[in-house]
Amino acid sequence: MSSRPFLILGIPGSLRRGSYNRGLLRAAQEVAPECVQIELFELHEIPPYNEDVRQQGVPEPVARLNATIVAADAVLIATPEYNWSIPGVLKNAIDWVSRPPASTPLRRKPVAVIGASGGLSGTIRAQLALRQVLFSLESYVLPKPDLWVRNAGQLFDQEGRLIDEETRQRLHEVLEALVDWTERLRD
Numbered sequence: 001m002s003s004r005p006f007l008i009l010g011i012p013g014s015l016r017r018g019s020y021n022r023g024l025l026r027a028a029q030e031v032a033p034e035c036v037q038i039e040l041f042e043l044h045e046i047p048p049y050n051e052d053v054r055q056q057g058v059p060e061p062v063a064r065l066n067a068t069i070v071a072a073d074a075v076l077i078a079t080p081e082y083n084w085s086i087p088g089v090l091k092n093a094i095d096w097v098s099r100p101p102a103s104t105p106l107r108r109k110p111v112a113v114i115g116a117s118g119g120l121s122g123t124i125r126a127q128l129a130l131r132q133v134l135f136s137l138e139s140y141v142l143p144k145p146d147l148w149v150r151n152a153g154q155l156f157d158q159e160g161r162l163i164d165e166e167t168r169q170r171l172h173e174v175l176e177a178l179v180d181w182t183e184r185l186r187d
């Protein structure tokens, strides 16, 4: 048995300073099982996708995102819901790492999808849209448990810390399931 921690790459699909989705990933770092380490990758520096630019060489932030996905055992994406779908910045980042299709680091990568919104839908439509994108890349998307965080404004404190115990417990269960899913896929 390796003593190396199980490495999860957390990607917040929001650039907002007070993002609930980044808060959700910070909470995941706090409630993670002992063997799990979660690193966050911020999407601020990923440029708009342009095939002409890619032909001239992959931009450094995209290369960094690619490498961190390769190095991770699994990926955890926390997506906001924008107009019933995923934010453009998240789709844009996935589009970058999806090319060329034969070598995308998301192919056969275990990925869990979670999300938080201020409203009642809890990002359910965005999560379904994100799952569809990930299926197109042949990612191994964790089927269950899912986590839709509704009314996020009431579950985080002024500093953006997730204070709702039930949601923290659900988050822990998602992480345990992601580790289990990854290990079963290796077998």
Ligand SMILES: Cc1cc2nc3c(=O)[nH]c(=O)nc-3n(C[C@H](O)[C@H](O)[C@H](O)COP(=O)(O)O)c2cc1C
Residues within 6 Å of the ligand: 013, 014, 015, 016, 018, 019, 020, 021, 022, 080, 081, 082, 083, 084, 085, 116, 117, 118, 119, 120, 121, 122, 123
């Ligand atoms: C352009 C835009 C579209 C939005 N559309 C939805 C939506 O369809 N459903 C929803 O529940 N919330 C929607 N919202 C509200 C977001 O869920 C809310 O801003 C949330 O806090 C964003 O996630 P974040 O806190 O991680 O930035 C929208 C917000 C923006 C800026």
